[in-house]
Amino acid sequence: MPVIEVHNLKKYYKVHQKEPGLAGSIKSLFSRKYYDAKAVDGVSFEIDAGELVGFIGPNGAGKTTTLKVLSGLLYPTAGHVSVLGYTPWDRKPAFQKQFSLVMGQKNQLWWDLPAMESFILNKEIYEVPKEQFQKTLDELVELLEVRDFLKVQVRKLSLGQRMKMELIAALIHSPKILFLDEPTIGLDVVMQKKMRDFIKEYNHRSNSTIILTSHYMDDVKELCERVIIIDKGKLLFDGALSEIIKKFANHKVLTVVFSEPVDEEKLKNIGQIKEFDYPKAIISVRRSATSLAAAELLQRFPVADLNIEEPQIEDIIREVFTGKDLA
C-alpha cells in the first residue's frame, strides 16, 4: 500500500520576462510578457511506507517543486496527489502532524534563542505528549551528539550544529514521512557523512518514509536504494540505483596501463579515449564490443595491466542530463 501517490503531476509558473537594462524596466511597468515555466510536467510515481528514495536532477529540474506540492505548500496546475490518504494542499492538521519538511537552506529555529525553545514550541504546535517529547528528544540528541549545545543561542552555533538542531526540530513529532531538501548543503565532508549516517539510522529505527533531494551523489549512493531522476520537469528514471547503469550505460570503461610507450592514434581504433597520460589510458567502449576491444588491446599493445569497469554513476547521470551519448 503506497503512502505517497503522484499521478501526472504538473506545476506551471507564470514567469515575467524583463528585458535587460533600465529601458527594459520601464517597459515592464506598462506591458509585461509572461511565459509558462513548466517546473513539473507530468510526473507520476508511488512510494511505499518505509522507503528511502533519492530525488536527483540538476538545478531547476523540479525536485523542490515536487516536494513543495507533496507537503502542501503549492497547489499543482494539474494531476492527482495523495499523501497518507490526504490531499496535501488542504493542509489538514491531522496530515500536517504526520510529516515534516526540512529545507537545507531555510531554517525554522528561533535565531536568537537556544534551540531548546524552538523544540518546546514545536512540541506544543504538534501536540506531542510530554513523555513522548522527552523520549524522542533524548534519542535524537544522543544520536546527533548535541547535548552540550541545547542551551546555546542558535545564532552562535556552527552550520553543522544548527543543521542538526533543525533536524531535531523537524523530527520531534515523530513524522511518518520526511521530506529532506538538500539536507547536507554547505556542510563539510565529515559533517555530510554524519548526517548521512543519521538519516540511515533514523530510517531503520523509525521505519519512516524518507524522500531526499541532493546535489551530492554520495548522499544518494549511500542512502537510497531507489532513485527518481527528473530533468526539466519530466521523469527520466525511477528504479534501483544499480538499474541506472543497465539502462543508461551503453558502454564500459577500460583502464589500461602500458609497459612501453604506444601510439595514441592507433589506440583510437579501440574506442573513445577519455584520458591518456602515459603509462595510463582510460578508454570508453560500447558494451557489446567490450571483450573484443579487450582482446585487441592485449594482442596489439604492450599491456601491463587492464581493468574493465562499469562507468561511475555520477558520469552516467551527468551524461543523461546533458543528453550526450557515452561511447
Added chain:
Amino acid sequence: MRKYLTVFAVDWQNQFIYRLNFFLWRFRNVLRVLMTYFLWTSIFAYRTTVFGYTREQIMAYLLLVIFLYGFVGSCPSNDNVGGEVSSGALNNFLVKPIGYLRYWFTRDLSSKLLNTVFAVGEISLLWFIFRPALVFSSQPLIIFLGILMLASAVVIFYLLGKLAISIVFWAPENTWGLMFMVLVFTEILTGLIFPLDILPSHIFTALQFTPFPYLLYFPLVTFIGRLSPQLSFQYLLQSLIWLGILYSLLRKVWSAGLKNYSAYGG
C-alpha cells in the same frame, strides 16, 4: 490554545534579546510626545482654549494617547510578515498545524504587553513633570465599553496591517508600499497627534466611515468620559462592524494570496 500560549512565552523571551532596539523604540515614543507637547504649548501661549479644549484637557489627551498607542500600535507583525512571505519563510508555518495569522497576532499581543508595561512607566514620569489633570470616567459601564472598543481597535489595526501586506503575494518586491500608507493614515486620522473633533464637523463625520478613528480616538474619548453611554455604545458597534468587514476581507484576500503564492526560493 496551548500552542499560542507557548508562542506568547517564547516571543516574550525573544523580546528581551532586543533590549537596545526596544529602548530606542520607546525613546522615540517619548520624543514624539514631547514634540507634540511643545507644539501645543506654543499654540496655548496666547489663549486659554483652542477648539474647545483647555490646555489641561489637551495634555491629558496626549498622555493617554501614547498609552493607548503603545497598546494598539505595537504590532511587530507589520514589520515581519511581508518579509516572511516574500522570502519564503512562510513555508515553515504552512506545513505545520498552526495558523500563521493567529501566530503573529499572539506575538503582537506579547509585544503589546511589554510595551504597555513601559508605557505605564513613561506616563507616570511625564505626569510627574507636567502634572496634567487627568480625568477618567467613573462609570463602570463606560469603562467596560472602552475596554471592548480598545480590544476591537487592536484587532482592527492587526487586520488593516495584514491586508496592506497581502499585496506581497502578487508583488513580492512590494513589502512596504501599502503598509506605509496605512501607517501614514494611522498617524493622522486616528487621533494620535490631535483630538479628531477639532476638525471641521463634516470631515469628522466622514472619518467615522473609515476604520481609523476607531483605533485610538473613540476608545480614548470613551475612557475620559466625553461620550454618553449611548454614543459609546454606538461607536463600539460601528467599530465591531469594521472589525467584521476587515476580517472577512482579509480571509478572502489571504486565501487568494496563498493560492497565488509560489513558495518562493528554490
